[in-house]
Amino acid sequence: MPAEPSPSSASDSPAGSLFPGVQLHVVTGKGGTGKSTVAAALALALASRGRTVLLCEVEGRQGIAQLFDVAPLPYEERLLVRPQAGAGEVYALAIDPESALLEYLDMYYRLGRAGKALDRFGVIEFATTIAPGVRDVLLTGKVYEAANRNRRNKGARTYDAIVLDAPPTGRITQFLNVNNELAGLAKVGPIKAQADTVTTLLRSDRTAIHLVTVLEEMPVQETGDGIAELREADLPVGGVVVNLVRPQDLDAEDRADLVEGGTDRAALASSLEKAGVTASEPLLDGLLEEGLHHAERRRLEDGQRALVERLGVPVLELPRLPGGVDMGGLYELAEHLCQDGLA
Known part of the structure; x- marks a missing residue:
């Protein structure tokens, strides 16, 4: 799903931003640390700066829909939050590998109905199960396509910022290091070409990978290990968000x-x-x-x-909200992220 790169308006980051020029914010973290909540709050924080934001998820949990109390998201960009005065919009997208592969087959091979027939026979599920590297290329490829639209993409909405609610820390390097994952599967062809273009974005200064943790031994250890693995894979580490901090x-x-x-x-x-x-x-x-x-x-x-x-990375803290996380709580967390310079 590659498209021609276009300059990002994220370069218009406000003074004091920790990550000026970043368009794609990848959010990961150990299970139970609240990474989906942080991703949603970051999307709201970026929108509060007047940006048009796409909030994506790739794990099939419909976490975004649950956080914002809306119907389950289809494989389609939907308006999630209408702008307030001076703010931008937040759109949401749940990316699943089967739909991404159908879109890929239609875009590159014009299969159309034939692709849907393959889906009915279970071929697509089989392909994405036996070749997880291909699955991850398709998922990240859709994010790449959204990040690289320009006004020549007729009728396509362009985004100033994209927030990806990514897989947990233990799998994040494998998920983003799509070239290595495909090494034994595809050395040439369109899938390999797509992996190359996706990797270019993921390793560029347009991307920052933020890790969410809590102040407990296992999550902190996993965060440190994750940062080391990301750096070894030459992927750009952003900041660490310490979530659920008690008063x-x-x-x-x-x-x-x-x-x-x-x-x-x-x-x-x-x-x-x-x-x-x-x-x-x-x-x-x-x-x-x-x-x-x-x-x-x-x-x-x-x-x-x-x-x-x-x-060795910027550290931000978010409080534990006594009443739990509802829409008001998400906006409160978004305000903290703005004040601390993540947005």
């Missing part, structure tokens, strides 16, 4: 007192009494136990935060 309710001195058992019970009881709460011994024990758990967790999180900060 810091106690200062360092209070946390140290809790861990060391030096908290003044009398002072705590006095504070409760002033607030109109009866300071019974079971209540004081419960509060001190909760405080100790908070202090110990904060100590562990600070250790993981230090590891993240040593990864």
Whole structure:
């Protein structure tokens, strides 16, 4: 699905942007870190800058539809968020390999109805299952096509920015390193040519791959490993988004007192009494136990935060929203991303 490259208006990034000139933002992360939420918030943040944004997903989970509380997305670009004053639009697209292959066959071989007949016989599912490298070329190829449209693509909508909700960190390098994945399958021909053109975009300064983590040992370790693999594959690492950060309710001195058992019970009881709460011994024990758990967790999180900060990439933090993530929450997270320079 390659098209002629066109200059990206992402070069009009606002002052203070961490990634000026980036048009394609790839978002990955270990399962459970909230990468789809971060991808959706990033799309809203980019649109708030007046851009027309395409938010894509490739895993077949319909995560975008669930986040925005809309009907499941077809293989078709749909308007997701109408612009507010001074803002752009967000379109969404769920890319599946079977539909992408049908489009590919129609574009290059003019199969039309014959391609749909192949789909009915299960040939397309068979082809994309036995050759996952081909599957990934088709998925990333559709993203490439959307990123490289220009006004000569008659009737095609052009996008200032594209946000790709990509596969998890453990598979992201394989997914994006399409040339290597095809090495043993196709050395010449249109599939190989498409892989070459896609790779050109993915390794260019028009692309940034952002990794989402939380302050826990396994996700942080996987983030570090993912960055090392991406760099080894010569793919452009963007930033690390630390998601679901808890509020810091106690200062360092209070946390140290809790861990060391030096908290003044009398002072705590006095504070409760002033607030109109009866300071019974079971209540004081419960509060001190909760405080100790908070202090110990904060100590562990600070250790993981230090590891993240040593990864050598920009680090941003997003708060855990007490009410969960609804549309209001997505806009709140988008505002944080704007303030921190990701959009």
